[in-house]
Amino acid sequence: MTLPAIDLRDVTLIRRTQQELHYDIKRTLLNLTRGLRRNVKRHTVIDSLNVRIAHGEKVGIIGPNGSGKSTLLKLIAGVLTPTEGVVEVEGSLAPLIEIGVGFDPELNLVDNILYYGVLLGHEEAVVRAHVESILEFAELVEIRDQPTKTLSSGMSARLGFAIATEFRPDILLLDEVLAVGDERFRRKCGARIERFWDAHSTIVLVSHDLAHIARTCERVVWLDEGKARFDGDASTAVKLYLDSVPESKSFRSGEDLIAMAAASENGELLIRARSAEPEAKIFLVQDGHRRKIGADEWYGWSGFSSYEVIMVDEAIIEQIPERKTDAEGAAEEDAVT
Amino acid sequence: MAAHVTSQVLSVERTAYVQRFLRLTRISALRSLKVRYRGSALGVLWSFGNPVMMTVVYTTLFGTAFARYYDGSVTRYLLSVFVALVIVTFFMSTTSEALITVVANGTILNKIAVPPAVFPVSSVAANLYQQLLTTFPVVLVVAIVVVHDPLRVMLVPVVLLGLALLTTGFALVLSAMYVFFRDLSYLWGIVGFIFWLTSPMFYPAEVVPDRIRFWFNINPLAQQISAIREVTLAHGSIRFGLIGISLASGVLAFAIGVWLFRATRRDFMDLI
Numbered sequence: 001m002t003l004p005a006i007d008l009r010d011v012t013l014i015r016r017t018q019q020e021l022h023y024d025i026k027r028t029l030l031n032l033t034r035g036l037r038r039n040v041k042r043h044t045v046i047d048s049l050n051v052r053i054a055h056g057e058k059v060g061i062i063g064p065n066g067s068g069k070s071t072l073l074k075l076i077a078g079v080l081t082p083t084e085g086v087v088e089v090e091g092s093l094a095p096l097i098e099i100g101v102g103f104d105p106e107l108n109l110v111d112n113i114l115y116y117g118v119l120l121g122h123e124e125a126v127v128r129a130h131v132e133s134i135l136e137f138a139e140l141v142e143i144r145d146q147p148t149k150t151l152s153s154g155m156s157a158r159l160g161f162a163i164a165t166e167f168r169p170d171i172l173l174l175d176e177v178l179a180v181g182d183e184r185f186r187r188k189c190g191a192r193i194e195r196f197w198d199a200h201s202t203i204v205l206v207s208h209d210l211a212h213i214a215r216t217c218e219r220v221v222w223l224d225e226g227k228a229r230f231d232g233d234a235s236t237a238v239k240l241y242l243d244s245v246p247e248s249k250s251f252r253s254g255e256d257l258i259a260m261a262a263a264s265e266n267g268e269l270l271i272r273a274r275s276a277e278p279e280a281k282i283f284l285v286q287d288g289h290r291r292k293i294g295a296d297e298w299y300g301w302s303g304f305s306s307y308e309v310i311m312v313d314e315a316i317i318e319q320i321p322e323r324k325t326d327a328e329g330a331a332e333e334d335a336v337t
Numbered sequence: 338m339a340a341h342v343t344s345q346v347l348s349v350e351r352t353a354y355v356q357r358f359l360r361l362t363r364i365s366a367l368r369s370l371k372v373r374y375r376g377s378a379l380g381v382l383w384s385f386g387n388p389v390m391m392t393v394v395y396t397t398l399f400g401t402a403f404a405r406y407y408d409g410s411v412t413r414y415l416l417s418v419f420v421a422l423v424i425v426t427f428f429m430s431t432t433s434e435a436l437i438t439v440v441a442n443g444t445i446l447n448k449i450a451v452p453p454a455v456f457p458v459s460s461v462a463a464n465l466y467q468q469l470l471t472t473f474p475v476v477l478v479v480a481i482v483v484v485h486d487p488l489r490v491m492l493v494p495v496v497l498l499g500l501a502l503l504t505t506g507f508a509l510v511l512s513a514m515y516v517f518f519r520d521l522s523y524l525w526g527i528v529g530f531i532f533w534l535t536s537p538m539f540y541p542a543e544v545v546p547d548r549i550r551f552w553f554n555i556n557p558l559a560q561q562i563s564a565i566r567e568v569t570l571a572h573g574s575i576r577f578g579l580i581g582i583s584l585a586s587g588v589l590a591f592a593i594g595v596w597l598f599r600a601t602r603r604d605f606m607d608l609i
Contacts, residue, residue, distance in 0.1 A: 024519050024521075025518045078450030079448065079606075080606060107371060121450075123360070
C-alpha cells in the first residue's frame with residue numbers, strides 16, 4: 001500500500017475564540033480585584049475528522065461559513081497543530097491562503113520575493129534563481145527595485161500569486177483566491193493553476209464556487225461544524241449540500257445576504273464582488289446596508305482568521321442599499337440645505 | 338533495532354528543523370536590517386552615537402562628583418559608564434523591538450508554517466549584528482588597552498554571550514505575553530526605566546545603601562554590568578564568580594524564555 005499524501009486521523013482542534021482579544025493587563029488586574037476570573041472561551045473547530053488523500057487526488061472542501069474549511073487547510077499546512085489526533089503530510093507543500101498580504105512594505109520586490117520564498121521553505125539560492133521568472137509572471141520586472149508599499153493591491157496580489165505558484169509543490173492548498181488581477185491576468189492565473197491540475201499534484205481546494213468545485217475536483221469533502229458530513233464523489237456531494245442548506249441558494253439575492261448578515265454572530269458579513277477589475281471590491285453588510293471597504297481597512301482585517309469573505313456577483317451586491325460614508329452623507333445634506 | 342532507527346530519524350529531523358530555523362532567522366534578521374538602513378545611511382552610526390552621547394552627558398554631569406570612587410580618574414568613570422551603557426542600551430532597545438514581533442508577523446504566522454520564535458530571535462540577531470559592527474569592538478578595545486590581561490580580554494565575548502542569552506530569554510517572554518496583553522509595551526516602558534535607573538551605570542554601586550542592595554541586584558542587568566566591568570576595567574585576580582553569575586542568569590533567562598514560549602504557543606496562535 002502506498003502512503004497517502006495527506007492523512008488526518010481522528011483530528012480534533014479546539015481553539016480559543018478571539019472575543020477576549022481586547023484583554024490587557026490593566027483590565028485583567030481590574031477584574032481580578034473585583035473577583036472576576038477570566039474565563040477562556042474555547043470552541044471545537046474540527047471534530048474527530050478522518051480524511052485520507054492519495055497522491056495526485058484533487059479534493060474540494062465545501063461547507064457553510066465557519067464550518068472549518070480554512071482551518072482544515074491550516075492544519076494540513078502545519079500552521080495549526082491539532083489538539084488531538086495526527087496530521088501526516090508527505091511531500092512538499094505550498095499554501096496559497098490569501099497570499100500577498102504579509103509583504104514588508106519597506107522592502108523592494110526582489111527582497112520580498114527572497115524573504116517569502118525562504119519562509120515558504122525554499123533555500124535562498126533556489127529562490128534567487130527564480131526571481132526573474134516570478135517578476136516576469138507578475139509583470140512587475142520594471143519596478144523590481146521599488147519598495148513594495150508603492151504597489152497597488154492588485155499588483156501585490158499578482159506578486160503573491162506568482163511567488164506561491166512558482167515552485168511546483170507536490171501538494172497545493174487553495175483557499176478561494178484562485179485568480180487575481182484584471183480579466184487577462186486572471187486567465188493567466190487560471191492557466192497556471194490548470195498546469196497543476198494536469199500535473200500529478202495533489203490539490204486541496206476550499207471554495208464557495210460549487211460549480212467550479214464540481215467541475216474540477218474528483219472528490220469533495222463536505223464539512224459541517226468541523227465534521228465531515230459527506231466524503232466522496234464531487235457532484236453527489238454538491239447536490240446533497242445544495243439540497244440540505246436552504247441558505248446556500250441565498251447568494252442569489254441581496255435580501256438573503258442581508259438576512260445572513262443579521263443572523264451571523266456579530267451581525268456583519270463580508271462580501272467580495274466577482275469582478276473583472278484589478279482592485280478587489282469588498283463590502284461590509286450590516287443593518288441592511290452595504291459599505292465599501294477600502295484596501296487599507298481590509299488589510300487590517302484580513303489578519304483575523306475569523307473573517308470569511310463570500311464571493312458574490314456584482315449584480316446581487318447592487319441589490320443591497322448602499323450606506324454613504326459619513327463625509328459623503330454630510331456633503332449631501334449640505335447640498336440640500 | 339527499531340528504536341535505534343527511530344532515534345536516528347528523529348535526530349535527522351531535528352537537524353533539519355534547526356537548519357530551517359537558522360535559515361529563517363537569518364533571512365528575517367536581514368529583512369529588518371535592510372529596512373533599517375533604507376531609512377538612513379546613518380543607522381549604523383546611530384546605534385553607536387546613542388551610548389557615546391549618553392556617556393558624554395553622564396560624565397559631564399557626574400564625572401567629577403563620582404571620580405573618587407574610580408581612583409580619582411574621570412577617564413575611568415567615563416569608560417565605566419560607557420561599557421555599562423553598551424550593555425543596557427542593547428538590552429533595552431532589543432527587547433522593546435522584539436516585544437511586538439509575534440503580533441506584527443501574525444499574518445505570516447497564520448498562513449505559512451513558520452516557527453513563531455523565529456521573529457523574536459531574529460530581532461535579537463539583527464541587533465546583535467549591528468552591535469558587533471559598532472559598540473562591541475570598542476568594548477573589546479577598551480579591555481585590551483586598559484587591563485593588559487589576555488585572559489580578561491578573552492572573557493569579553495563570554496560576557497557578551499551571556500548578555501545575548503539574557504536578551505533572547507526576555508525577547509521570547511515579552512513577544513509571547515504581548516499576544517495576550519496588548520498594553521504590555523507601556524508596562525515594559527516603565528519597567529525598562531526602572532531597570533535603567535537601578536542599573537549602576539552612571540553611579541557607583543557603592544552609593545546604594547546596603548539594606549536595599551539586594552533589590553538592586555535582582556535587576557538582571559546589574560550582574561551583566563558587573564561582569565563586563567570585571568573583564569574590561571578591573572585589575573588584580575579575576576573574580577570568576579561575577580562572570581559565572583552573569584552567564585548563569587543569561588542561561589536561566591533563556592531557558593525560561595524557551596519554556597514559556599513553548600507553553601503558550603498553542604494559545605497565542607489562536608489569538609494572533
